[in-house]
Amino acid sequence: MAQSLSKASTDARRIKRLDDSVVNRIAAGEIIIQPANALKELLENSIDAGSTMIEILVKEGGLKLLQITDNGHGIDKDDMKILCERFTTSKIETYHDLERISTYGFRGEALASISHISRLSVTSKTKASPLAYKCQYVNGQLANSNGRSDPNAEPKPVAGKDGTQITVEDLFYNVPSRLKSFRSKSDEFSKIVDVVTRYAVHTNQVGFSCKKFGEPYLVLSTRPQATTEEKIRSLYGSEVASELLNLNLTSEELSGVDRSPTQDFGLLEVTGFVSNSSYLNKKKITHIFFINDRLVSCNPLKRIINSVYQFFLPKGSHPFVYLSLKIKPENIDVNIHPTKRELRFLYEDDIMEIIRDKLHSLLAATDSSRKFRSQNAISSSKRRPDFDEPDSSSYATHQPIKKYRQENRLVRVDASQAKLESFLNKESSATEETSSPGGAQNLSSSKQDDEVSVGPDANMAQSSYSYNDTEWTDVKLSSIISLKKSVSESADRDLTNIFSNCSYVGIVDEKKRLCCFQSDVRLYVCDYGAVLNELFYQMTLDNFMNYGEMRLVDGVALEEILSALYKSTDEQLKPIEEVILSIWEMKEMFETYFKIKIFEHEGEHRVSCLPLIAKDITFSMSKLPFFFYRLGSLIDYEDEKACLEGIIRELALLHIPEPLVSDEDSEDSSVEHDNNLLSKKEALEHYLEHRVFPLLKQKFLAPKEVDSAVVQIADLPGLYKVFERC
Numbered sequence: 001m002a003q004s005l006s007k008a009s010t011d012a013r014r015i016k017r018l019d020d021s022v023v024n025r026i027a028a029g030e031i032i033i034q035p036a037n038a039l040k041e042l043l044e045n046s047i048d049a050g051s052t053m054i055e056i057l058v059k060e061g062g063l064k065l066l067q068i069t070d071n072g073h074g075i076d077k078d079d080m081k082i083l084c085e086r087f088t089t090s091k092i093e094t095y096h097d098l099e100r101i102s103t104y105g106f107r108g109e110a111l112a113s114i115s116h117i118s119r120l121s122v123t124s125k126t127k128a129s130p131l132a133y134k135c136q137y138v139n140g141q142l143a144n145s146n147g148r149s150d151p152n153a154e155p156k157p158v159a160g161k162d163g164t165q166i167t168v169e170d171l172f173y174n175v176p177s178r179l180k181s182f183r184s185k186s187d188e189f190s191k192i193v194d195v196v197t198r199y200a201v202h203t204n205q206v207g208f209s210c211k212k213f214g215e216p217y218l219v220l221s222t223r224p225q226a227t228t229e230e231k232i233r234s235l236y237g238s239e240v241a242s243e244l245l246n247l248n249l250t251s252e253e254l255s256g257v258d259r260s261p262t263q264d265f266g267l268l269e270v271t272g273f274v275s276n277s278s279y280l281n282k283k284k285i286t287h288i289f290f291i292n293d294r295l296v297s298c299n300p301l302k303r304i305i306n307s308v309y310q311f312f313l314p315k316g317s318h319p320f321v322y323l324s325l326k327i328k329p330e331n332i333d334v335n336i337h338p339t340k341r342e343l344r345f346l347y348e349d350d351i352m353e354i355i356r357d358k359l360h361s362l363l364a365a366t367d368s369s370r371k372f373r374s375q376n377a378i379s380s381s382k383r384r385p386d387f388d389e390p391d392s393s394s395y396a397t398h399q400p401i402k403k404y405r406q407e408n409r410l411v412r413v414d415a416s417q418a419k420l421e422s423f424l425n426k427e428s429s430a431t432e433e434t435s436s437p438g439g440a441q442n443l444s445s446s447k448q449d450d451e452v453s454v455g456p457d458a459n460m461a462q463s464s465y466s467y468n469d470t471e472w473t474d475v476k477l478s479s480i481i482s483l484k485k486s487v488s489e490s491a492d493r494d495l496t497n498i499f500s501n502c503s504y505v506g507i508v509d510e511k512k513r514l515c516c517f518q519s520d521v522r523l524y525v526c527d528y529g530a531v532l533n534e535l536f537y538q539m540t541l542d543n544f545m546n547y548g549e550m551r552l553v554d555g556v557a558l559e560e561i562l563s564a565l566y567k568s569t570d571e572q573l574k575p576i577e578e579v580i581l582s583i584w585e586m587k588e589m590f591e592t593y594f595k596i597k598i599f600e601h602e603g604e605h606r607v608s609c610l611p612l613i614a615k616d617i618t619f620s621m622s623k624l625p626f627f628f629y630r631l632g633s634l635i636d637y638e639d640e641k642a643c644l645e646g647i648i649r650e651l652a653l654l655h656i657p658e659p660l661v662s663d664e665d666s667e668d669s670s671v672e673h674d675n676n677l678l679s680k681k682e683a684l685e686h687y688l689e690h691r692v693f694p695l696l697k698q699k700f701l702a703p704k705e706v707d708s709a710v711v712q713i714a715d716l717p718g719l720y721k722v723f724e725r726c
Contacts, residue, residue: 031109031110031113032110032113032114032117032171034182034188034191035058035061035062035063035066035171035188035191035192036062036188036191036192036194036195038062038066038110038114038118038168038171039056039062039066039068039192039195039196040195040295041110041111041114042066042068042110042114042166042168043056043068043195043196043199044110045110045111045164045166046068046070046072046164047199047203047206048072049070049072049073049074049163049164050072050073051070051071051072051163051206052071052205052206052207052224053070053071053206053207053208053209053224054068054069054070054206054207054208054209055068055069055070055208055209055210056068056192056196056208056209056210056211057069057210057211057212057213058189058192058210058211058212058213059212059213059214060185060213061182061184061185061186061187061188061189061192062168062171062188062189062192063170063171063172063179063182063185063188064169064170064171064213065167065168065169065213066167066168066169066171066192067165067166067167067168068165068166069163069164069165070163070164070165071161071162071163072163072164073126073127074124074125074126074127074129074162074163074164075122075124075126075164076126076129077129077133077155080122080124080133080135080142080155081135081142081155083111083122083135083137084111084112084114084115084120084137084140084141085112085140085141086109086112086140111137111166112140114168114171115137115138115139115140116139116140117171117172117173117174117175117178118168118169118170118171118172118173119136119138119147119168119169119170119173120136120137120138120166120167120168120169121134121135121136121137121166121167121169122134122135122137122164122165122166122167123135123158123160123164123165123167124160124163124164124165125160125161125162125163125164126162127162131157131158131159131160132157132158132159132160132161133155133156133157133158134155134156134157134158134160135153135155135156136153142154142155189212192210193210193219193220194286195295196208196210196220197220197235198288198295199295200220200222200231200235201228201231201232201235201288201322202288202290202293202295202322202324204228205224205225206224207221207222207223207224207226208220208221208222209221209222220234220235221234222234222235228273228322229241229244229273232244232273232320232322236285236320239279239281240275240279240281240285240320243275243276243278243279243320244273244274244275244276244320245273245274245275245276245362245363245366246272246273247270247271247272247273247274247323247358247359247362248270248271248272249267249269249270249271249354249355249358250269251268251269254267254268254269254270254354265346265347265350265351265354266327266328266330266331266345266346266347266351267325267326267327267347267351267354268326268327268328269325269326270323270324270325270326270354270355270358271323271324272321272322272323272324273320273322274305274319274320274321274322274323274359274362274363275319275320275321276363276366276367277312277313277363277366277367279317279319279320280313280314280317281317281318281319281320282316282317282318283318284318285318285319285320285321287301287302287305287321287322287323288321288322288323289301289302289323289325290323290324290325291324291325291327291332291343291345292325292326292327292329292332293324294334294343295341296341296342296343297341297342298342300348300349300352301323301352301355304352304355304356305319305321305323305355305356305359307356307488307489308356308359308360308363308488309363310493311488311491311493311496311701312363312364312367314497315493315497323355325351325355327345327351331345331346331347332344332345332346333345353485356485357481357485360488472546473545473546475544475545477640477644479640479641479644479645480541480544480644482641483541483641483644483645483648484541484542487538487541487701487703488701490703490704490705491701491702491703492702492703492704492706492707495702495704495706495707495710496700496701496702498519498522498524498702498710499519499696499697499700499702500697500698500700501519501520501697502517502518502519502524502693502696502697503517503518503519503693504517504688504689504693505517505518505523506685507681507684507685507688508525510659510660510677510681510684511659511660512527512659513527513528513529513657513659514526514527514528515528515688516713517693521715521716521717522712522714522715522716523712523713523714523715524710524711524712524713525710525711525713526709526710526711527709527710528657528688528692529656529657529659530706530709531696531700531702531706531709531710532655532656532657532692533652533653533656534652534700534702534703534705534706535692535695535696535699535700536613536617536651536652536655536656537648537649537652538699538700538701539613539614539617539695539699540613540648540651540652541648542699543613543614544593544644544648545592545593547594547595547611547612547613548595548611548612548613548614548615549595549609549610549611549612550609550610550611550612550618551608551609552607552608552609552610554606555599555601555606555607555608556606556607556624557604557605557606557607558580558583558598558604558605558606558607558628559576559580559604559605561607561624561625561628562576562579562580562625562628562629563576564625565625565626565629573629573633574629574632574633578632578633579628579629579632579633580605580632581632582631582632582633582635582637583598583605583628583631583632584598584600584605585637586637590647591609593644593647594611594647594651595609595610595611595612596609596610596611597609607624607628611651613651613655614695616691617655617691617692617695618655619654619655620658623654624654627650627653627654630650631647631650634646635647635650657684657687657688660677660680660681660684
């Protein structure tokens with residue numbers, strides 16, 4: 001007895017070959033997961049057949065009936081015998097054909113898989129055939145009229161139109177576990193409609209219609225001649241269609257992308273439509289991605305697009321995105337997933353970067369205005385009664401409901417509204433010194449300013465200003481593109497939203513450069529020196545090669561500028577000759593990229609022009625010694641990206657306002673000193689409120705590093721708990 005049990009257990013562990021019917025059913029379950037997968041395979045076959053009209057009929061979510069009818073080329077009678085056998089296809093002949101595949105199907109498994117898990121019938125007619133032929137299939141083989149596999153069965157001649165009609169009945173009837181997993185037939189129908197909708201948007205010169213069995217109306221319908229915009233309007237509504245942007249990257253544009261001439265990413269074309277920043281949709285719409293006309297779920301592309309939109313849409317809003325990519329077939333591997341929903345291609349990261357930059361520039365170019373929906377207080381469907389014949393019952397019935405506002409959450413300032421003071425010119429001798437930015441570090445105290453200054457604060461009156469009104473220079477340097485990309489990627493969305501809705505309150509500490517601002521119902525204190533350092537860096541980067549000019553009459557000698565710094569400090573500095581030589585050797589680069597013009601006159605190297613990074617944003621000339629010293633001693637001129645980033649950083653530091661009170665100033669309590677300090681503070685307040693903070697609201701992408709420089713100190717709900725009023 002024990003011997004027989006041991007033998008039985010040993011036999012149970014032996015490796016056995018699975019029966020073909022089991023293998024085929026397992027394979028079918030991998031390819032056809034749900035009715036929508038079956039429909040997708042059948043749709044692609046119809047499109048490959050050159051159809052111009054495809055009709056879909058669905059019953060009970062496609063589980064009871066899924067019928068697709070097209071007017072394509074049809075299937076030849078002789079081919080119908082092997083139509084549902086595995087690995088039979090007209091799309092490819094050799095494995096190398098996959099490298100240039102241009103059709104949807106290629107494995108020859110779809111119909112075979114469907115026939116193993118449903119009752120399948122096919123009716124087809126070619127133009128050359130006088131009759132249509134109908135066949136039934138079971139487990140990949142022709143079946144007789146009783147629905148059983150019969151090797152002697154033949155296609156049955158029937159009346160029919162050119163094209164093919166495929167009928168799938170009782171899907172998963174022999175896989176009860178899969179059938180039980182479908183909880184809602186309406187959900188399955190919604191998935192089918194979603195698949196048809198995506199193909200309808202993408203496929204040109206093909207019309208689609210879809211309806212439920214027994215219903216008199218069509219769920220969706222598109223014309224073969226309809227444009228993509230018309231199809232989106234029909235399928236997604238006018239709210240989406242009216243806010244679309246055409247995203248188009250042709251081969252000519254792609255060839256102009258700044259990259260090595262030997263580098264070829266294989267990206268041939270990008271077309272599609274995306275919603276603009278005015279489209280505010282709370283319901284998530286699945287992105288539509290086609291790569292080489294193949295519907296795919298490309299997670300890297302989805303992440304890239306969402307990362308761009310987070311800077312243009314409020315939290316909780318979702319964009320509409322339809323993109324079609326054309327990539328060289330030899331760069332794509334389509335044989336990744338059983339359902340063909342995924343694929344892999346070469347240079348994925350580079351292609352994603354190109355698309356991201358194009359989308360960001362497209363949205364940024366159209367982000368100058370927004371549209372908002374408004375709602376009438378009185379419904380247009382109800383006419384107000386005439387005054388001559390008042391209807392008391394009407395008034396009694398439709399009395400408006402009184403709404404009480406929440407005082408503890410009421411925002412009493414409008415961040416988008418300018419003050420009258422912003423239109424007044426602030427004329428003060430202190431304006432140029434305080435509203436003009438300086439370095440991140442102090443070169444000297446106020447008593448040393450006369451020594452460090454080269455007299456240029458006085459020379460400011462002898463300088464002429466002009467801002468570029470010429471045609472914008474489009475910069476395609478890879479280093480600048482990379483720096484802009486880094487700015488976008490490092491931006492913190494929540495912090496950016498805080499600054500985009502901020503209202504300036506006032507300076508808290510002149511010495512520590514602290515100011516307050518309000519955003520929504522919260523009050524914040526920030527180190528405006530650290531914040532403006534990042535703002536001016538981004539502005540200098542964005543306006544690269546498009547700066548304004550500050551021309552200095554007769555120029556100022558570099559030797560004179562730097563000598564003031566050397567005289568004012570006891571620190572060991574780099575020899576002045578080496579600093580000047582380092583700057584002089586790069587004078588052409590400074591002039592071309594940064595509008596810093598240097599010329600030689602009587603043995604002196606003179607500065608004749610300095611950049612203005614934006615209108616109404618200037619700097620104090622007393623900071624030039626420190627600025628030029630750093631240009632000549634700290635910049636790495638061997639590496640392009642490091643060089644440009646370093647110079648842009650120095651320009652940003654140059655423009656930061658200085659602390660108003662130094663240690664020496666704080667000991668001076670004279671009336672003249674107090675009046676001078678008050679004048680400087682008023683000028684700085686005006687500069688911050690009417691020049692700088694509007695730029696913070698419009699242009700600033702706050703990086704995560706600035707988070708430590710911004711602290712919330714109060715909010716209205718919290719204040720109401722203490723004071724019970726505001």
